[in-house]
Amino acid sequence: MRDVAALAGVSLKTVSRVVNHAANVDPALAAQVRRAVAQLNYRPNLTASSLRRSDGRSLMIGLMLEDVANPFSASLYRAVEDVAVTRDVRILAGSLDENAARERELAAALLRRRVDGLIIVPTGADQGYLRQEQELGTPLVFADRPPRLLAADAVTADNHGGARAAVRHLIGHGHRRIAYLGDLTTIETAEERFAGYREELRDARIDVDPSLIRHDLHTVEAAEAAAGLLLALPEPPTALFGGQNLVTLGCVRALRSAGAQHSVALVGFDDIPLGDLLDPSVTVVAQDPAAIGKLAAEILFSRIDGDRSAPQHHIVPTRLIERSSGALPPVEHVG
C-alpha cells in the first residue's frame, strides 16, 4: 500500500479510501491510485485491516462439525456457507470425530485466528471452557446438539418428537416388539431419541423389553452386528427402530443377511441416501440439516450485529417419510 501511495503520489490514507470505495475522493486522484494498484499488482491485506479497524471483524466465522465428510455435517456446512457468502464472510471449519479434546483444540485454534463467531456441533460433555470467550463478546451458536454447562443459543432437530413419530408409526402398523438400536449414550440427541422411544411405548401401554435395546452403536458394522444378534433372539423383534443413519444402514444389511427385509419392519432416524430405491424402500424420520444450518447462521449473524437478547433454544421439526419398510405388518416368530 505504501508503494502504491508513493507511485500514485498520494498519501496512504487516500489509497486506503480508494481501495475501500470511500466516497469523497477526487476522481482524478482515484484513477491515479487505481493505475498504481494495477501496475504494482497490489493485493489488499484483510488481516492487517481487521487488526486496526474499530469493529475488529475478521470476516471469518468458525464452524465445528462432527466430520465434514459425513452428509449431515456437509449439508449443514453448505447452509451456513450460503448465509455467510451474502455478507462476504468465509468459513473456517473442522471435524471433531466425537473427540472432546479435539473440540477444545479446534475452538482454541479458531479463536486465536479471531473468528467473528462460532457455530458448534459439540461433542464433549462440557462447553464451560467457552464461557470466558463468550463473556469477552464472541457469539456462540450451537447446532444439532445443545451446549452443556453453558448458556448459549442452540438450534436442534426435534429428536424427541421425531423418535416418537417413528415408533408411533410402527405401533400403528400393529407392532409391539420394537427394538431400539442407538448411538453412544454420551450423545445428548441419542438420549432424546431413546426417551422418545420409551415414552411412545409407555403411552401405548407397551412394556419396554430391555432385551430389545442396544446402545452405543456408532458405525454401520457395529449396528449390523447388533441387529443380527437381535434377529437371532428366541423371541426376536417384529420391527427395528434405527436411531441414526449409519445404524439404519447396519439394520438394512443385517435384515438382508437374515433374509428378513420383507418380514421385519424398519424405521430409521435421519434419511439415508437412496433410501427410496432400496427394496423395500426405507421409511425414515428425516432431519433437516440445511434448515438447522441456515437458522444457526442467521442467529449467529444477528448476534454479531449486536443482538443481546437472552439465548434461545430453537427446535426444527422432523418429517416422517413413509416408504415401505415401516408399513410391514408384524410377523409372529415361529419358535
Add this chain to the structure above:
Amino acid sequence: MRDVAALAGVSLKTVSRVVNHAANVDPALAAQVRRAVAQLNYRPNLTASSLRRSDGRSLMIGLMLEDVANPFSASLYRAVEDVAVTRDVRILAGSLDENAARERELAAALLRRRVDGLIIVPTGADQGYLRQEQELGTPLVFADRPPRLLAADAVTADNHGGARAAVRHLIGHGHRRIAYLGDLTTIETAEERFAGYREELRDARIDVDPSLIRHDLHTVEAAEAAAGLLLALPEPPTALFGGQNLVTLGCVRALRSAGAQHSVALVGFDDIPLGDLLDPSVTVVAQDPAAIGKLAAEILFSRIDGDRSAPQHHIVPTRLIERSSGALPPVEHVG
C-alpha cells in the same frame, strides 16, 4: 499482551517468548507471566503475530470445491483436513457450483485473508487470473481437474483409463450398443471420460453411434430424462455408461421406471452410496477422492515449505468395482 506484561512486571518481549514457548526464559519470570496470562484471560492473536512474523504464515490454507455438500468434495475436504491438522493449519473452504465468477471471487476472498496456499477444484475455463499471485509466491495445487492456461501442480483421477475400463467391462460382457451419458462438456474430466469411451469402442472396432450419446447432464433429473428417452429409442442401447455419480443415479431411476433394470446393463463412473444394496447392485468405476485430497495437501505443504521444483501432474488410479449391473448380458430389442 501489553496488559500481561504490565501485570507480570516484564517486557512485552518476555511475554512473547513465554507465549511462544521460546527457550531461554527464566523459570521464575515465566511462571509470573503464566500467572498473569491466566488472570487476565489473555488470548494470543495469531493474526497480529502473522502480520509481523518474518515468514508471514497465516496457518490457513484455502480450499475451493465444487460444493462442500457433495460427497466427493466432502471426502476430499476431509483428507486435506487430516493432513493440515498435523501442522496446526486450518482450512478456509468454499463452494463454486460450477460458476466461474464465484471461483474468481472466492480466490480473491481467500487471498485477501492471506492463506498460505490454495487447493483448487477449478470450474472456469481459465485460471490465468491466478498467475500474478502464483508469481508472488502463493503455492497453488489443483485437484480433481487440471488448471487451464496456467502451469501448476495437479492431482486428478485417471478419468481416461477409468472410462476405458468401464466400457471394456461392458464390451467383455458382449455389449456393442453402449450409450454414453455425461456431464457438461465444459468440464475437462467429463471430456476425458468421453474420450475414453470413444477410444475403447474404437479399439474394439465398434462404431460410435451418435444417437446413443448424451452430453451436458448435470443433475439426477436431467440424466433420468435422457436415459428414459434412450430406452424408448426404436433401437435402444443394451448397456448404459453413466459418466458421473448423479448421472448414474438418474440411469438407475430411468431403468426402474422402464422396468429394464435387469435387462439393460449399467456401469457408472464414481461410486454411489448404497450402490451395493440396490437390486441389481451397481457396477462402478470408483474414484478415490480421499487419495486425491491427501496427495494434493502433501504437495501443497511441500511447496509451502519451499519446494521449487517444476509443477507435476499426478494421476490417481480408479478401480472397477464389479457388482451385478455391469454383468448383465445384452438383450436384443424385439422391435
Add this chain to the structure above:
DNA sequence: CTGAAAGCGCTTACAG
C-alpha cells in the same frame, strides 16, 4: 477533499 501522526497486537533485530 486530503494528509501526517498515532496505534491495532504482535515480532524482529538489536543492544545490553
Add this chain to the structure above:
DNA sequence: CTGAAAGCGCTTACAG
C-alpha cells in the same frame, strides 16, 4: 537471559 525501539499493513482520529 532480558528489554527498548522499530515496524508488519492497515485504519483511526484529527487537523487543514
